[in-house]
Amino acid sequence: MTSRNLIDERALLSQFQSGDEMAFDRIFTMFHSSLVFFADRLLLKIGKEISKDLVLDIFLKLYDRREGFETLSNIKAFLYISVRNSCIKAIEKEKVNQKRFDLYTKNFDEFEKNVLDNIVQNEVYEELYQAIDLLPEPYRLIMGRLVTGDTPKEISEELGIPVSTINTQKSRALLLLKKSLSGAGIALLIIYS
Structure with a gap:
């Protein structure tokens, strides 16, 4: 490398490290196209837009870490390694x-x-619950409990009435429900009969 190029590189690096936007633009222009091409080659089937987004994210990371680079070669190595790692992550995610x-x-x-x-x-x-809500009080109470899984014996013990009364009220409630339910509702009702 000639001394002129070395002076230009040091000046560019110094400006970049201090946050100069034009220096960042020059570095971006130097590497952007080749990094997108590199990412495209690694990502193959995933898509060009992902490659561009991925490279832009890497440049943001570069800018955030700009003070830690001593040469343009360090920047170039960081960019390529970061793109490679990001591509691997993108492939795994895919x-x-x-x-x-x-x-x-x-x-x-x-x-x-x-x-x-x-x-x-x-x-x-x-539909079944709505029909049960329209039943007279004792039928509604018993059918509501039966539908939730209680047995006639459990209802009998809790309410203090004979199981035969529970079964009689259940039968009457079923007759009323059969009149108000659709075919599917009646089929479900048969399960609780």
Whole structure:
């Protein structure tokens, strides 16, 4: 390297270290294109926009650490190593995203079926609960407890009435509910019969 180039490099480095924007622009212009090309080659299928964003992030890191560089060669080494490391992280992130996507698409039909089943089930339960709310008080109390999983014996013990009374009121409540529910609601009601 000639002494003139060495003086220019020292001046540029000194200006850069002091935060001079024009010096930063010169360094950016010197390395930006080749770094984007380098990142593109490493990232292959991920995309050019990611390469550009990644390189811009590295330049921001360079600017934040500008006082620690002694030569342009140190800056160049930092830039290339940082781009390489960022590309490796981006590739790993892409692999994780691809695994998630593959798992999602593999299970999509099952997932979609589960979602639809849950929606239908919730709507049927809502219809059943609304119909139970319209029952006369003793029937509403007993059916509400049965739907939440209590047994006639448990209800009998808690309310202090015979199990036969619970079963009789349950039967009457079921007759009233069958008149007000849709086919799906009746099917759910059969489960609690």
